[in-house]
Amino acid sequence: CIGCGDMGGDVFGNGMLLSKHIQLVGAFNHMHIFVDPTPDPARSWEERQRLFKLPRSAWTDYNPELITKGGGVFERSAKSIKVTPEMKRVFGIAKDSVTPNELIQAMLLSEVELLWFGGIGTYIKAGEESHLDVGDRANDALRVNGKQVRAKVIGEGANLGVTQLGRIEYGEAGGHCNTDFIDNSAGVDCSDHEVNIKILLGDVEQAGDMTRKQRDKLLEKMTDEVGEQCLRDNYLQSQAITVTHQLGGHLLDRFARFMRALEKDGLLNRRIEYLPDDEEVLERMKRGEGLTRAEVAVLLSYSKLVLYDDLLKSKLPDDPYFAADLEIYFPKPLRTPYAKQIERHRLKREIVVTVVSNDLINRVGINFVHEVREKTGMPPEEVVKAYIIAREIFGMRDIWAQIEALDNKAPALVQSRMLVECGRLIERETVWFLREMGMPLDIAAEIDRFGEGVATLIGRLESLLSKADLDLLEQRTAQLVEQGAPRALARRVASLARLAPVCDVVRIAATLKLPVEKVAEAYFTIGDRFGFDWLRRSAGSLPTDTAWDKLAVSAIIDDFYGHQSELTTRVLNGNSAGKSKAKATDKIITDWSEGRAPLVTRTEQLLE
Numbered sequence: 001c002i003g004c005g006d007m008g009g010d011v012f013g014n015g016m017l018l019s020k021h022i023q024l025v026g027a028f029n030h031m032h033i034f035v036d037p038t039p040d041p042a043r044s045w046e047e048r049q050r051l052f053k054l055p056r057s058a059w060t061d062y063n064p065e066l067i068t069k070g071g072g073v074f075e076r077s078a079k080s081i082k083v084t085p086e087m088k089r090v091f092g093i094a095k096d097s098v099t100p101n102e103l104i105q106a107m108l109l110s111e112v113e114l115l116w117f118g119g120i121g122t123y124i125k126a127g128e129e130s131h132l133d134v135g136d137r138a139n140d141a142l143r144v145n146g147k148q149v150r151a152k153v154i155g156e157g158a159n160l161g162v163t164q165l166g167r168i169e170y171g172e173a174g175g176h177c178n179t180d181f182i183d184n185s186a187g188v189d190c191s192d193h194e195v196n197i198k199i200l201l202g203d204v205e206q207a208g209d210m211t212r213k214q215r216d217k218l219l220e221k222m223t224d225e226v227g228e229q230c231l232r233d234n235y236l237q238s239q240a241i242t243v244t245h246q247l248g249g250h251l252l253d254r255f256a257r258f259m260r261a262l263e264k265d266g267l268l269n270r271r272i273e274y275l276p277d278d279e280e281v282l283e284r285m286k287r288g289e290g291l292t293r294a295e296v297a298v299l300l301s302y303s304k305l306v307l308y309d310d311l312l313k314s315k316l317p318d319d320p321y322f323a324a325d326l327e328i329y330f331p332k333p334l335r336t337p338y339a340k341q342i343e344r345h346r347l348k349r350e351i352v353v354t355v356v357s358n359d360l361i362n363r364v365g366i367n368f369v370h371e372v373r374e375k376t377g378m379p380p381e382e383v384v385k386a387y388i389i390a391r392e393i394f395g396m397r398d399i400w401a402q403i404e405a406l407d408n409k410a411p412a413l414v415q416s417r418m419l420v421e422c423g424r425l426i427e428r429e430t431v432w433f434l435r436e437m438g439m440p441l442d443i444a445a446e447i448d449r450f451g452e453g454v455a456t457l458i459g460r461l462e463s464l465l466s467k468a469d470l471d472l473l474e475q476r477t478a479q480l481v482e483q484g485a486p487r488a489l490a491r492r493v494a495s496l497a498r499l500a501p502v503c504d505v506v507r508i509a510a511t512l513k514l515p516v517e518k519v520a521e522a523y524f525t526i527g528d529r530f531g532f533d534w535l536r537r538s539a540g541s542l543p544t545d546t547a548w549d550k551l552a553v554s555a556i557i558d559d560f561y562g563h564q565s566e567l568t569t570r571v572l573n574g575n576s577a578g579k580s581k582a583k584a585t586d587k588i589i590t591d592w593s594e595g596r597a598p599l600v601t602r603t604e605q606l607l608e
Helices: 010-015 042-052 086-091 100-109 164-172 185-206 212-221 221-263 278-287 293-312 320-329 339-343 348-364 367-374 380-393 396-404 410-438 442-463 466-482 487-500 503-510 514-530 532-540 546-571 577-579 587-592 597-607
Strands: 003-004 026-028 034-035 071-073 112-115 155-156
Touching: 003 010, 010 042, 026 100, 034 100, 042 577, 071 100, 086 100, 164 293, 164 587, 185 212, 212 221, 221 278, 221 293, 221 348, 221 367, 221 410, 221 546, 293 348, 293 367, 293 380, 320 339, 320 348, 320 442, 348 367, 348 380, 348 410, 367 380, 367 410, 367 546, 380 396, 380 410, 380 442, 380 546, 396 487, 410 466, 410 487, 410 503, 442 487, 442 503, 442 514, 466 487, 466 532, 503 514, 503 546, 514 532, 514 546, 514 587, 532 546, 546 587, 587 597
Parallel strands: 003 026, 003 112, 112 155
Antiparallel strands: 026 034, 034 071
16 A cells, blocks of 8 residues: 555544555655555554654654665655565665655556545546646645556545546546545445534534533444444445446447436536536447546436435425434444434434435436436436335345355355346336336335235245246356355345246235235246247347347347236136146146137237
């Protein structure tokens, strides 16, 4: 790691204590340059912790006996600094002596894993920007361009360590960085929690049920839990950026469509936010490139802000279903003793909307609401309701938890791929509920109506699938296992693509008053017998990189599901099924087909 700042700084210091494996080979602030070419992780961590606890510490307080050979602490006011062989190796310097500014610049360009900004100043820009554009004259002599930086990751604990164009250039060159407002967002989140908790306890205090001293003691007691909540929120936000970024060029045309919609509504100016215009989008699509992480971060923020505003204007935050989300937002020591005050919180609508909009966009993507609205014409609050219903009846929270439990145990890429599989099923089912069920949706009622039937079919899925679908399920499971996923989770995630029709099955069963298992047998047999499965697989293999292609393919696949549902209903509702509901499924379908032999024969010839 190379750092900008010192252990006396809150942001820099906290960051450099987060892991006992950090090897801080160099750092600088406005007074000193610290160099430790081959640090011992354990001993250097202890020394950094000592400095962090020492009031107003500087790099000159670092124990010189712990600095490894060839290192030292140098004054930035020095005329020149002698470069040791170890410094040459670590920082890639050829000269025997350099100025302090030259040493810092070499450090910024050295090949390390992390470049950590915890101090003041803008040190990286884009090649197309001038130093005047940056507006930080004090660091003009140090500043480098994004494409020159060889660090694998940039962390911006400080504000504007890198310009936005510098971040984009660095990302296009293969580096990984978000933005300063993403890397600092846990602090903002913490402030939000603090304010909302103090509003809650302020009402308690005013009523005479608590003294200020008691309040302060309770606040201190809840510190760790609030910290964990903030870290959890920001873990999910960073995860969303990673998953989106890894999909690369596949999403670019669809993002361009979303950006155009925001511009049309006067909500976004791409030029101001340095997001690619339509011409640049086309160029990147030709190269197969998507948005950089820094650009994804900006678009993610806009999508959350827009959804927040839309939901706040709606009746959604008043739905009794969200009382649980409101309660869970507050730390455990507040939930039972102050349940009435939580219910009366003056910002409860804002809290509910914040929780809901963050959850949806972190889980299913930046343009999820926009694309579902394009398909269905439904308002944002109904899209959110349908998403929550789908999330709950398919047990997605449990699957997400299992995927996240693989952190540092399985490659991040396979985790991302499994999360994408989850998103595909949720999108399909969200659209299904919006098209098939009456509006406005009642979240609790729909979960109650579909939950048990869907759970039954998930448990019996493999016995219902055709041989071709079972082979595909095994193939996809094997791929995920090979990429590092545990077999049980791989199987569960691979099964998600086969669960798309189960809500249709549950609804048909309720309409015909038949067991869901019997309807499912008929549905899946008809899918195999009349080629629906094959047609959907073929349609699903078509490219969907452009927004229009995705809409077209989705429409075709949805049509096939719709036809299959209708056919299943007709077969089970026919005379043959009516005479004997206990009759074997194959016999019911055979009898129905024989009664319509010319039509069935023509269909089979067409499929052949």
